[in-house]
Amino acid sequence: MLYFKGFTIMIFLVVISFSCNTDKTQEADNSSTVSNLVSENLDQEFFACKSVDEVQGFLKKHPSLTKFYFADSSVDSTQLAQQLFSISQNPDFQSFRNQLDSLIGSRDETILKPLSKAFRQIRYYYPGFNVPKIQFMVTGFTGNDLYISDSLIIIGLDYFGGPAARYRPNVFDYQLRRYQKEYIVPSILFFESNQFNRINLGDQTMLADMIGYGKGYEFVKQIMPETPDSLIVGYSEENLGRTYNSQQQIWSYFIASKLLYEKSDLIKRKFIEERPFTSEIGAKIPGAIARWIGWRIVSRYVAENPEVTLPQLMEIDNAPRILQESGYKGQPDEEQ
Numbered sequence: 001m002l003y004f005k006g007f008t009i010m011i012f013l014v015v016i017s018f019s020c021n022t023d024k025t026q027e028a029d030n031s032s033t034v035s036n037l038v039s040e041n042l043d044q045e046f047f048a049c050k051s052v053d054e055v056q057g058f059l060k061k062h063p064s065l066t067k068f069y070f071a072d073s074s075v076d077s078t079q080l081a082q083q084l085f086s087i088s089q090n091p092d093f094q095s096f097r098n099q100l101d102s103l104i105g106s107r108d109e110t111i112l113k114p115l116s117k118a119f120r121q122i123r124y125y126y127p128g129f130n131v132p133k134i135q136f137m138v139t140g141f142t143g144n145d146l147y148i149s150d151s152l153i154i155i156g157l158d159y160f161g162g163p164a165a166r167y168r169p170n171v172f173d174y175q176l177r178r179y180q181k182e183y184i185v186p187s188i189l190f191f192e193s194n195q196f197n198r199i200n201l202g203d204q205t206m207l208a209d210m211i212g213y214g215k216g217y218e219f220v221k222q223i224m225p226e227t228p229d230s231l232i233v234g235y236s237e238e239n240l241g242r243t244y245n246s247q248q249q250i251w252s253y254f255i256a257s258k259l260l261y262e263k264s265d266l267i268k269r270k271f272i273e274e275r276p277f278t279s280e281i282g283a284k285i286p287g288a289i290a291r292w293i294g295w296r297i298v299s300r301y302v303a304e305n306p307e308v309t310l311p312q313l314m315e316i317d318n319a320p321r322i323l324q325e326s327g328y329k330g331q332p333d334e335e336q
Contacts, residue, residue: 036131037112037115037116037119037131037134038131038133038134039107039112039133039134039135039136040133040134040135040136041107041136042062042065042135042136042137042154043097043136043137043138043139043157045058046058046084046088046137046138046139047088047097047138049085049088051085052081052082052085053081055081055082055084055085055088056081059080059081059084062135064135064152064154065137065143065154066080068147068149068152068154069137069143069144069147069154069156070139070142070143070144071144072144073142073143075142080142083142084139084142087139087140087142090140092166093140095166096140096158096161096165096166096167097138097158099161099165099166100138100157100158100161100165103161103162103164103165103181104157104160104161104181105181107136110181110184111134111155111181111184111185112134114185114224115134115185115188117224118185118189118223118224119131121223121224122192122223125309125310125311126196126311130150130151132148132149132150132151132152132153133151133152133153134153134155135152135153135154135155136154136155136157137154137155137156137157138156138157138158139156139158140158140167141156141158141159141167141169141170143156144156145159145160145169145179146159146184146187146188146191148188148191148192150195153188155184159179160179160180160181160183160184161179161180161181162179162180162181163176163180172276174274174276174287175274177234177236178234182231183231183234185224186220186224186227186231186232189219189220189223189224190216190217190219190220190232193215193216193219193220193314194216196219196311196314197212197215197216197219197314198314198315198316198317199212199317200317200318200319203317203319204263205260205261205262205263205319206259206260206261206262206263206267206268206271206272206290207260207261207294207319207320207323208319209268209272209290209294210260210272210290210291210293210294210297210319211294211297211298211319211322211323212294212319213272213290213291213294213295214291214293214294214295214296214297214298214299215298215313215314215316217232217233217291217294217295217298218295218298218299218302218313219310219314220232222310223310233291233292233295234288235286235292239286242284243285243286243289243292244332245332246282246284246285247293247296247330247331247332248330248331249281249282249330250281250285250289250293250330251293251328251329251330252330253280253281254290254293257280259271259290260323268290271288271289271290272288272290272291273287273288274287274288275287275288296328297322297323297326297328298313298322298326300326300327300328301313301322301323301325301326301328303333304325304326304327305325
C-alpha cells in the first residue's frame with residue numbers, strides 16, 4: 001500500500017511530436033472486461049456533520065481514514081474530530097470547498113470515467129486485477145493528497161484545485177504544477193503499476209532504479225495511450241521539449257560520469273529524486289532526470305521489441321538487458 005503527502009511521484013503535457021513512443025502505442029480491446037468501479041463522496045458525508053460527536057461517528061464509520069488517510073497528519077488523533085469539525089465550520093474554507101467543486105468539475109467525467117476505462121485496460125492484461133474502491137475527501141490539507149492500496153484509493157480533492165484555487169498545498173513551487181486535476185488519474189496508475197513491476201532487489205545500481213521508473217511510466221502510457229507525456233513524467237512542456245533535445249548531452253554525462261552502475265545512495269538521489277534542476281549537468285536540466293532517461297530506455301526497448309507484451313515487459317527484472325536490447329545511446333526517436 002502507498003500513501004504520500006508531497007506528491008513525490010511522478011511525473012507528467014500536451015502531446016508533443018517527440019513524446020516517448022506516443023504514436024506506436026495502441027489501446028487494447030477491453031470491451032469484454034468490467035471494472036466494477038465503486039466510489040464514495042465521503043466529503044459530502046463529512047460536511048453534513050453538525051457536531052464534533054457526529055464527526056467522531058463519521059470517522060468511526062470509516063476507520064481507513066484515521067488509520068491511513070490521516071496517518072501523516074500533525075493533528076493528534078484524539079483531537080482529530082474537533083479539528084475537522086472546526087475546519088468544516090470555517091466560512092473561508094466553506095467558500096474554498098465550493099470553489100473546488102467548480103474547479104474540479106464533474107468527478108465522474110474528470111476522474112471516475114477515465115479511471116474506469118484505465119482499470120478495464122489493466123483487467124485486459126491482468127484478469128486477476130482487483131479494482132479498488134474510490135473515496136473522495138476534502139479536509140483543508142489535513143489528510144494526504146492520495147492514499148493508494150490494492151483495495152482502496154482516497155483522493156484529497158483539496159490538493160488538486162490548480163493555480164486558480166484560493167488555497168494551494170504547502171509544497172515547493174516546482175511541485176505545484178502537478179497539483180491539478182489532470183494529474184490525478186496518471187498518478188494513480190503509476191502507483192498501481194508497482195504491483196506488476198518486477199524488480200531485482202539485489203541490483204542496487206542507478207540503472208536498475210532508472211529502468212524501474214521507466215517501466216512504471218511505460219505502464220501508464222500503454223494503459224492510457226492518449227495521456228500526454230507531461231502528465232506521466234511531471235515536466236512542463238518547455239522542460240520536456242528541451243530535455244528531449246538535450247538527451248545526447250545528458251546521456252554523455254551519465255556515461256562519462258559512470259553513473260549507470262553507481263550504487264551510492266547519496267549520488268543516486270541527486271539524479272533520481274525531485275529537484276528544481278539537475279545542477280550537475282546544467283541549470284536547464286530538470287530534476288529526477290534519471291527517471292526520464294529510464295523511460296527513454298524502456299521506450300526504445302519497446303520500439304525495438306514490438307512482440308513483447310506489457311505483462312512481459314513488466315516481468316523483466318534485468319535492467320542491463322533492457323538497456324542493451326533498447327539500443328539507446330541518447331538518440332531521439334527520429335534517428336531510429
